[in-house]
Amino acid sequence: MSALLELSALRAGYGDLEIVHGIDAVVGEGEWVALVGVAGAGKTTLMSAIAGTLAVRGGTLRFAGREIGSRAAHARVSLGMALVPQGRRLFTGMSVEENLIAGAHVLRGRGAVAGALERAYALFPLLRERRRQAVGTLSGGEQQMCAIARALVSRPRLLMIDELSLGLAPLVVDDLLGALERVRLEGTALLVVEQDVEAAFRFASRAYVLQLGSIVLQGPTAAVRADPAFTGSYMGI
């Protein structure tokens, strides 16, 4: 498996504060990687740095063989990465379909946009039924579907999700995980941030455990889960 996303000694933070220190991590083509850690571990900071909404402080960030650390966030989307931000951040006051069209910004031509919407609706048929509804009227799970679909319409090679299951019912999380596994089988790599380890490890092949801004444990999910250090680090003991 060749590396699609490659972080080495990556540092990021806000103001005088460095939040993540020297991260080394890899996501392969078509791979599902979980990023777990307790609240405050630096997961969102790391995701923002990869997506480009937060400046990289040091180290290298490579995507699809290119150094992208100094590229603007919007230019990274054109290269094939998409982020579902924490808290979903849907455009309220707009319908489901309008949110998806906004997500298809990097596509050129009506045909391409229509095709991308069609694929999104095929993945989440519920969104097709609700496509004219204001997103504010959707349930939490439907909103998360909409946020994932909005990221997917740009046809990314890497889909990054910052908190998939937060505040959602377990059955809804099952549905979302199933849909994401289909997305992965179609060739899109996934980097999913989760606090819920059960959900995070169900389909992921590998996991990174972040603690206080550093990766303390990594490897195949089964091995990570079995590692006695995992329970310790994850529980913050």
Place this chain on the structure above:
Amino acid sequence: MPTSSAARTGALIVAGGALTALVPAVAGVFAVTTLADVFMVATFAIALNLIAGYGGYPAFGNVVFFGIGAYATGVAQANLHAPFAVGVAAAVILSAATALATGPLFFRLRGHYFAIGTLGLNGAVAQLVTNLPLSGGAKGLSLPIVSGSPSAIAAFFYELFLGALVVALLVSVWVERGRLGYAARALRGGEDVAQSLGVDTLRTKVALWTISAALTGSIGAVYAYFINYIEPPDVFSLGLSVKAFVIMLLGGAATVFGPLVAAFFVEGAVALTQHLSLNYDVGFLGLIVIAAVVFFPRGVSRSLRERLLARRTVKRLG
């Protein structure tokens, strides 16, 4: 995709404009001139709406482009003896170029800071114009007078302002339903989110402001030719910006027809109050602003549209 409905709306605007163009054939000079004024104010508000409404950037100093447009055509016609068409072209190009050149600087600012920044731009350009030898300075600048009967002159400017209005409405539809419009709406939802969806936010903002400037500059040019005499305090007057903001907010920010409807309402109200009392007309305008903010904090047509969307949703769910 909403494109077919955009084409329909565009056709409707063109047809409406063509019908409205016939008004001078039947109406008197006063009515024609009053309507022309409404079209001018409406166009200003629609142009402002592109950056302030759709883009969410309160360009309070947008009147600077009105002034630049007025002076571009003034200098072209009075000093260089160029035809009016050249003046309009110069107005559009200079206004757009100003927005294009200063945009990347001003869009480092947000919210109130951006609004104040554009006020500074207006002040600076007004000062520059006052002190340049070419523009007649504080004495002002006289433009050539259009020849013809009063009704023919009124009709001429009526058609020009109407033309600008039709173009502004078409541009609004194009922006709202097109790629730029979705980018602008994403922008209002949060710049970081817009960026992470692939939207070049700076480019989007500069594009919106440049289009807004070009439209505002074109009506500044028509106004200068219409009024024949321009001076900096008149064409760089913040009063026009304020009025356009009131109209935009009252009609509904980020709607195509809201500012047009509100322009009729506000200009009508102003004419009426001036007719009733020349002492209290400004006070009445103030009351309209207060009422608009209290009852329609998000604008009349926006409130209606959201109610419609909510009702449709309820129907679907029920």
